[in-house]
Structure formats: structure tokens, C-alpha cells
Amino acid sequence: MNGTPPARHDETFEWAWDGVELSCALTREGTGPRAVLLPALSSIATRDEMAPLQRLLAARFETVALDWPGFGTTDKPRVAWTPAAMAAWLDHVLSAVVPDPALIVAAGHAAGYLLRHLADNPGRSLHIVLVAPTWRGPLPTMMGRRPSWLACVRAAVDMPVAGPALYMLNLNDLVIGRMARGHVYSDPGWLTLESLAAKRHVARAAGARFASVRFVTGALDPFDVADDARSAAAAMPKDRLQLIWGEETPRKSKTEMEALAAAASIAPTLLPRGKLGLHEEFANDVAQVILGRFANSE
Template identity: 45%
Template structure:
């Protein structure tokens, strides 16, 4: 059974009504979708359904993201940390399981450190910490990234620049390149759903922040690894077999640090969406 409720949160001094899907029954689980141009809580729906026999899953949208109109917030790591604090105050659990995909990983781990005892265990699905432009071009181009973000956020010019990059053909090409492992799964229906997410009012602000590295929870690999320590609950990383090289190298470094357990799953950067049953099986195997 799936229902949707809205949590009336306050973040950075502003009201942030947050829709949350609730799926299944049993011990509570919090599922955090990735941060990306095409991300929304809907990407977690099939995984929540696959886990619903064992857990009552709560799946929120991040502020600035999702398949609904988005209010303007000062999008930054501090805002997203504050969002999770507000979410956990409104829905405190405790959670038998916390799951985070992509860029949500660092934020979930930091929240688990700030809220000891809230999560019995964590699962990070294809965890990332560095946005697309810093990953592709290197951190030394930060001035360029800032300029790009300001341009996309600007009236008129920003709408035009954003519109060029959310055409269905562009979304399909991006998904086939690194989001899904099997190009055949990137159907016209999937692309249409993702395009609808990108067309929500205010969507360009979350995209501009994420793509330029403005929502990176840390600035270096060492800082990312330092998020993981002995005070945390057990953590398992699900490493997709076909993750892009640079992102996969960061996942391998995390698993190689010995601070988490790692397991291989099919897929690329969105295995929870492309192969939800396999990801659910990997999560259950960790019990």
C-alpha cells in the first residue's frame, strides 16, 4: 500500500512543505533519492515496493528537487543538512534502515552522526560526493562553475540555457551514457517522465547548484572518507558494475578504506531505479 503525506518543515527560516511517499509495513526505513537534474522521490518507488514486505518506507523529496513546483531556497550543503535535521525532527523513527542514493550518501552519513541511535544500519547506493562539472573538469575550474551557476540562475538567460539542456534528446543521451547500464531500458516513457521532472517551475536552481558542485557535501576524497568512522551504524555500499570510471573510482576508494562493506550490484549511477529487485536483495543480504 502506498500513501503520500506532506511534512510541513521549516528550513533556513522558510517553510518547506515536503511530500513523502509511505510504502509497505514493518520496521521503518528512510529512502533518500539522489540529487540530480532528473531526480525525484519517484525514482525510489520500485525499490520501496520491493522492500515493502519487510519495511515501512518513507521516501521524501529533497528541497529544490522533485516532480512538483519548487520554492526558491538558498541551496547549499548547509541547507540540505538542515533539511534532514528538520525531517528527522518531524519523522524521528527510529529507522531500522537508512538508504541514500548518489549525492544523498554524504548527507545521510552526516545526519546519522548528528543523530546517534536514529539508524540501525545504512545502505549507500552508488554513492557520489562530487558534482558532474567538478568530476569532468577538475576542482581548479571553480570560478567557471560559479559563473555557470549564476548564468543558469539568472532571469531569461537562465531559462534559455536550462531549456537547451533538458530537451528529451539530451536527457536520453545522458541516461544512456551513465545513468542506466542497459540503453534498452531508457524508453520513451522513461525519458518523458524525467523530462516532466525537469520542467517543474524552479527546477533550474537545483540543477544549477548540483551540476556545478554547489551541493557537494565535501570538497575532497579525504574529506569524504573522513565522514565515515566508528561512531556510525554499520554501512554497506552498493557499487554498480557499470558506474562511470571516475565515480566508480571514488566508490572503490570508499570500499577500499575498510570503513564500509561493499557489494557489487548491476547498473550504472541509478541501480535502485533500473534494477530495484537486485538492489533490494543486496540490502536484505546485509541483515
């Protein structure tokens, strides 16, 4: 996995939801069979977090990393994002933008949406890698439930004047740094001043609050209950499925990941280090696991 990486370039494609036209961003790198890289859904997530892993996989695949609608590096329109919207976007990507991939790598909540997509589209022959897979948003995971008052939080953040102020109050540099160090990265020094500036730019992009608050409060959860997520995992082909996470994964998230692995009847790959952002922080380790298993499956 050494040498000069294949050319890397950005593209956009058009997609519409609820009467709103969106320009969606992606990055291609490498040649070979197609591989789709889906970043996590979070207030600071973009396809750029897949760049270290993408660079390594591009030695063997034509890799395509994409920003989820409402997230990523571009400004976002005011849309009341829903699981149906995210699922429809993923359907479009895998049918029209990157059809018939040989490999899909999905991190965080993207893994939940991929499980949902494949459960609705059985029989596809491809290699599936779920990295630190989640299906429930941060607040519902912390509370162990999804209380109805979270809808009031979303309504407040959606407000034209007070909404942006409330959103920024809860997503300042202190909060971003604490979130990253507590749940995302193992190395407290991983989030440098330059990296923090990039995360801040993503979090503060125009319209970012609409998708962000829905993710945090569980309104973008791909499944309503744990049994549905586990049933989708159980339906996956055992010889084509990998689950990877780190030993340092936050306890409640790790418990859910272990339940998914048990439902799928497969042994996950546990890296000695890594939290929810291990695909970015420990990309080399993740790539080695993927490429080794992929070679063995051919």
C-alpha cells in the same frame, strides 16, 4: 518478495528554509520497522525512482521515500540552495518526520549527506545502505576540481529571463537521454518514451533550475574535499554499513566509491550490471542484498 504489496500513499509535510515555506512530498508503503529511502540528487531525480525498491522492501518495513527540497515532482521556489540547507532538511526528516528508523537507504549524493549527518550524530543504531554513493557533483567530478567560474554558471541560470532559456538549452530531450544512457542506466532501452516524458516533466518544473544547476556545478556537494568524505565513511559502524554499486559505474565515480569503501574498511557489494541508477533499474538485486544482510545482522 512476492505477493500483493502493502498500501502505498503520498503525504506532505511543511518545512522552512531561509524564510521560505516549502511543502515537501513523501510516499509511504508497508508496515514494520521504519525504513527511509533517499533518492539521488540530480536534474531528473525524484522519490519515484525509489518506487521499485520501495515496493520490495515494504514487505518487511514501513518504508518512506522522500523528495529532496528543490528537487522532485513539485514546483520549487527560488532559493539559493546550499549544503547547509540540505543537511538541515535531512536533520529535520530524521528527527521529526521519520524518527528512529531501523534502516536508511541513500542513493548518489544522498549517501554523501547521510554520511555527513551520521558523522555529526554518532552512536545511532541503525542499518545504513549506500547505493552508488557520491559526494561530488558531475562537473567537478569530470574536471577533478571545483573551479571558481562555476559560480558564473549558477548566476547565469538564476537570471529571470535568460536563465530559464539557458537551462532548457542544456537540459533538452537529447541531453537527458544522453545523460541517462551514459551514466544512469545500463540498458539503453530502459528510458522509454513514457519514462523520458516523466523525466522531462521533473526537469522542466517551475523553479527546478535553482537546485539543478547547483548540484551539477558542485555547489550542493556535502563535503568540500575527498578526505572529509572518507573520514565520515571511516567513522561508520562496520557491522551496520553496506555499500552497493554496479560494475558498469562510470570510471571516475567508481574510483571515488572504491575510496569510500577502503576508508570504511568494508568490502562493497558489486552487482554485475548497473550504473548510477541501479537502485531503480536493478531494484530486485539491490533489495535482495539489503534484506539478506539486514536479516543476518539481527
